[in-house]
Amino acid sequence: MLAYIxxxxxxxxxxxxxxASVSFVLSQMTKGDPLAALVPERMMSNPEIVNAVKAQWGxxxxxxxxxxxxxxxxxxxxxxxxxxxRRPVSTDIAERLPATLELVIAxxxxxxxxxxxxxxxxxxxxxxxxxxxxxxxxxxxxxxPIFWSGLILLYIxxxxxxxxxxxxxxxxxxxxxxxxxxxxxxxALLAGDLSLFGQALAHLALPAFVLGWAVTGIITRIVRSxxxxxxxxxxxxxxxxxxxxERTVLIGHALPNAMIPLLTILGFTFAYLITGAVxxxxxxxxxxxxxxxxxxxxxxxxxxxxxxxxxxSVAFLLANLLTDIAYAWxxxxxxxx
Amino acid sequence: MTYHPRxxxxxxLLAGSALIAPPALAQDSDTLVIARSMDVNSxxxxxxxxxxxxxxxxxxxxxxxxxxxxNQSLVPNLAESWEVNxxxxxxxxxxxxxxxxxxxxxxxxxxxxxxxxxxxVKGSPSFLMDGLTGAEAVDAKTVKFTVDAPNSExxxxxxxxxxxxxxxxxxxxxxxVSDETAAEADKAEPWFLANSAGSGPFQLASYSPEAELRxxxxxxxxxxxxxxxxxVVTQIQxxxxxxxxxxxxxxxxxxxxxxxxxQSIRSGDVTxxxxxxxxxxxxxxxxGAKGMDGKxxxxxxxxxxxxxxxxxxxxxxxxxxxxxQAAPIPNGFPGTAGLTPRSxxxxxxxxxxADAGLSDLKLVAGYPNDNVxxxxxxxxxxxxxxxxxxxxxxxxxxPLTWAVWRDELGAGEWPVTAIYYAPDYYGSGQYVAYFGxxxxxxxxxxxxxxxxxxxxxxxxxxxxxxxxxxxxDDADAAYQELGEAMMEDAIIIPLVAPNLxxxxxxxxxxxxxxxxxxxxxxxxxxx
Numbered sequence: 001m002l003a004y005i006x007x008x009x010x011x012x013x014x015x016x017x018x019x020a021s022v023s024f025v026l027s028q029m030t031k032g033d034p035l036a037a038l039v040p041e042r043m044m045s046n047p048e049i050v051n052a053v054k055a056q057w058g059x060x061x062x063x064x065x066x067x068x069x070x071x072x073x074x075x076x077x078x079x080x081x082x083x084x085x086r087r088p089v090s091t092d093i094a095e096r097l098p099a100t101l102e103l104v105i106a107x108x109x110x111x112x113x114x115x116x117x118x119x120x121x122x123x124x125x126x127x128x129x130x131x132x133x134x135x136x137x138x139x140x141x142x143x144x145p146i147f148w149s150g151l152i153l154l155y156i157x158x159x160x161x162x163x164x165x166x167x168x169x170x171x172x173x174x175x176x177x178x179x180x181x182x183x184x185x186x187x188a189l190l191a192g193d194l195s196l197f198g199q200a201l202a203h204l205a206l207p208a209f210v211l212g213w214a215v216t217g218i219i220t221r222i223v224r225s226x227x228x229x230x231x232x233x234x235x236x237x238x239x240x241x242x243x244x245x246e247r248t249v250l251i252g253h254a255l256p257n258a259m260i261p262l263l264t265i266l267g268f269t270f271a272y273l274i275t276g277a278v279x280x281x282x283x284x285x286x287x288x289x290x291x292x293x294x295x296x297x298x299x300x301x302x303x304x305x306x307x308x309x310x311x312x313s314v315a316f317l318l319a320n321l322l323t324d325i326a327y328a329w330x331x332x333x334x335x336x337x
Numbered sequence: 338m339t340y341h342p343r344x345x346x347x348x349x350l351l352a353g354s355a356l357i358a359p360p361a362l363a364q365d366s367d368t369l370v371i372a373r374s375m376d377v378n379s380x381x382x383x384x385x386x387x388x389x390x391x392x393x394x395x396x397x398x399x400x401x402x403x404x405x406x407x408n409q410s411l412v413p414n415l416a417e418s419w420e421v422n423x424x425x426x427x428x429x430x431x432x433x434x435x436x437x438x439x440x441x442x443x444x445x446x447x448x449x450x451x452x453x454x455x456x457x458v459k460g461s462p463s464f465l466m467d468g469l470t471g472a473e474a475v476d477a478k479t480v481k482f483t484v485d486a487p488n489s490e491x492x493x494x495x496x497x498x499x500x501x502x503x504x505x506x507x508x509x510x511x512x513x514v515s516d517e518t519a520a521e522a523d524k525a526e527p528w529f530l531a532n533s534a535g536s537g538p539f540q541l542a543s544y545s546p547e548a549e550l551r552x553x554x555x556x557x558x559x560x561x562x563x564x565x566x567x568x569v570v571t572q573i574q575x576x577x578x579x580x581x582x583x584x585x586x587x588x589x590x591x592x593x594x595x596x597x598x599x600q601s602i603r604s605g606d607v608t609x610x611x612x613x614x615x616x617x618x619x620x621x622x623x624x625g626a627k628g629m630d631g632k633x634x635x636x637x638x639x640x641x642x643x644x645x646x647x648x649x650x651x652x653x654x655x656x657x658x659x660x661x662q663a664a665p666i667p668n669g670f671p672g673t674a675g676l677t678p679r680s681x682x683x684x685x686x687x688x689x690x691a692d693a694g695l696s697d698l699k700l701v702a703g704y705p706n707d708n709v710x711x712x713x714x715x716x717x718x719x720x721x722x723x724x725x726x727x728x729x730x731x732x733x734x735x736p737l738t739w740a741v742w743r744d745e746l747g748a749g750e751w752p753v754t755a756i757y758y759a760p761d762y763y764g765s766g767q768y769v770a771y772f773g774x775x776x777x778x779x780x781x782x783x784x785x786x787x788x789x790x791x792x793x794x795x796x797x798x799x800x801x802x803x804x805x806x807x808x809x810d811d812a813d814a815a816y817q818e819l820g821e822a823m824m825e826d827a828i829i830i831p832l833v834a835p836n837l838x839x840x841x842x843x844x845x846x847x848x849x850x851x852x853x854x855x856x857x858x859x860x861x862x863x864x
Binding site: 032033036039041053056084087165166172285298 | 366521526545546547548581582740744780
């Protein structure tokens with residue numbers, strides 16, 4: 001097992017190098033003015049400024065030279081400087097990734113808890129009103145565009161009834177906790193500030209619910225169908241024949257077998273949300289990696305595009321690895337080699 | 338492990354109470370919170386160029402002169418007085434006793450250093466120093482500038498926030514360079530993203546791109562201390578979210594609320610004022626575009642401009658909350674008082690096109706897919722499309738990302754585009770320098786795509802020189818002639834000058850719009 005994990009981890013840097021090369025070539029091939037983020041529109045016809053900027057950012061060099069420089073810097077851990085923020089990409093990512101991780105982890109907890117509960121209820125009371133309501137709730141979450149559900153829920157719970165605060169990670173008047181993990185909820189607890197923890201949690205609640213609700217649908221569906229399939233299997237019939245109550249059959253026998261497809265979905269959903277929480281981040285003014293990625297792509301910020309691609313790739317590779325390990329844990333018949 | 342239902346319940350209640358905790362209230366807060374979709378490209382005065390930069394730099398760095406609340410007259414700032422020679426080529430400023438945030442005095446050498454750096458670093462606002470041939474510290478408190486040709490707008494230019502005076506010693510210690518090598522040798526931009534070195538009422542506390550810009554009061558400010566100890570500009574992307582944050586009291590001021598959204602605000606705790614702005618959106622014709630082959634003559638361009646229903650455009654784009662504008666110089670700027678905005682004349686347009694044999698003209702419009710100053714470019718261009726259709730011209734719309742738009746604009750891919758302009762300072766010369774059909778000027782390059790003879794208007798160069806060599810009524814008259822000439826060029830067709838909404842909580846006072854500086858933060862107080 002350990003050898004397998006080490007082998008997979010060793011492969012990651014090579015895969016990342018490939019990803020970085022493809023990302024570099026694709027972003028250079030993309031149509032658009034590479035100076036879009038560096039020279040304002042009004043100055044783009046000023047050759048003096050354009051040439052100075054090209055020289056400053058190395059854009060006057062031929063493509064192969066730029067590629068070698070980029071990969072060379074990458075091997076030394078230097079992701080370059082963002083055209084838009086004018087700061088090292090690694091600084092930007094280090095600042096924004098914890099915000100996204102905090103949001104995505106909270107959303108995954110909410111989405112999984114809801115999805116699992118609704119899936120169990122649906123399977124247990126298949127065909128009943130409970131099943132119908134659970135499935136409709138899950139379906140609405142998956143079908144509603146986040147920009148709509150986010151805005152409406154924000155209006156209802158924040159503007160109309162003031163149940164949760166507005167956008168952002170903390171009220172703007174509040175100073176964030178000292179940076180330890182970058183998760184404001186955890187850092188507030190580490191700082192022993194319960195009021196700050198409450199505020200951070202309150203700010204996290206709605207965006208995490210919106211994002212979590214969106215993934216509830218698929219989790220409910222997978223859990224429900226796997227459980228229903230499981231409940232009709234021989235082992236379920238045997239358990240029932242031995243006098244096990246239906247709850248035991250469901251939780252003790254069918255659920256563990258439903259874990260494999262669920263883990264696959266969870267792994268990929270998590271990795272997807274790392275770079276895919278864009279709309280939620282935009283609506284809730286959540287300064288995460290998703291909004292950074294979109295802005296980088298729109299303005300052809302090559303170094304930032306490369307940085308985000310690498311982070312996204314790492315997320316996918318690690319999620320994949322963790323899913324495989326979790327398979328073995330969930331089902332001892334699966335061995336990793 | 339034993340499960341204790343009561344403990345679980347208590348934990349749930351605790352979490353619940355955290356969720357319904359009321360947001361931090363604004364009353365009595367010493368912090369001013371502003372909602373804005375930030376467009377910061379730099380916080381280095383010599384490299385920054387954006388609307389957010391305008392009010393940040395105004396709060397942190399001080400210019401020699403600044404624009405009075407009437408948005409027209411210049412008043413002393415770091416310079417207590419100034420002298421200009423008769424032909425507008427020499428400008429001498431006498432500095433008052435001011436200090437930088439670190440306590441060191443603001444001296445003529447800092448002013449010279451700042452202006453030289455602005456010129457030599459070849460950053461986005463470096464054009465403000467075009468024509469500067471000499472910068473000399475006459476004594477510790479007197480500085481003299483010389484320009485290569487008469488320029489009566491030089492004083493207005495030095496009211497632009499990008500000319501804010503930097504503490505040379507501090508900046509140099511952090512990698513800044515002001516001499517001719519600055520474009521390559523100056524490495525101070527990252528330092529300016531985390532620090533400031535000005536003499537203004539505020540200092541930079543912290544900056545997190547597209548998240549938050551935090552200013553702290555400069556406690557050693559030599560002038561009147563600002564009311565707030567802290568100003569936080571928080572990133573909120575769209576107008577609706579900004580309005581929501583304003584209604585809940587999460588922010589004190591929302592900077593980018595359009596008139597439509599302003600009408601939807603129901604809270605009695607919010608004040609909204611709709612005022613005219615100096616911003617405008619326009620379409621531009623590109624006669625040198627591919628496939629045009631001399632079709633877009635001045636007469637044809639004028640006919641196309643006559644096809645547009647300008648009153649309908651105002652309703653369509655900003656719900657009537659804006660003004661029509663004649664020439665590419667904003668209403669209220671020198672020389673615009675006597676200009677009459679275009680009006681729709683469909684019959685004339687049809688006749689001109691028929692005479693030119695262009696009754697079935699097909700055009701393509703490439704423009705940024707954006708919403709600027711409350712104007713959705715897609716909606717605006719759909720209106721242009723409708724109006725052109727009424728005279729038999731088929732207009733294909735091509736909304737593009739900024740990067741692609743810029744690429745295709747440079748290549749002359751399409752003959753029509755749309756874009757916007759916000760002033761850097763009060764003065765009409767900046768518009769001639771940008772939109773004038775004078776050889777070598779930016780829009781000649783864009784409109785002609787390498788064939789300047791298609792668009793250059795020789796009379797404008799003389800008129801521009803005349804305007805810059807005069808002031809007062811003479812300059813106004815010259816700018817009016819330039820405005821008329823640019824209308825005849827029919828390259829730039831202003832469509833709407835959108836109104837601006839000042840939206841703030843009722844306990845906030847002193848919010849105003851400045852043509853140079855956007856929102857002067859130091860003037861804002863809480864009642």
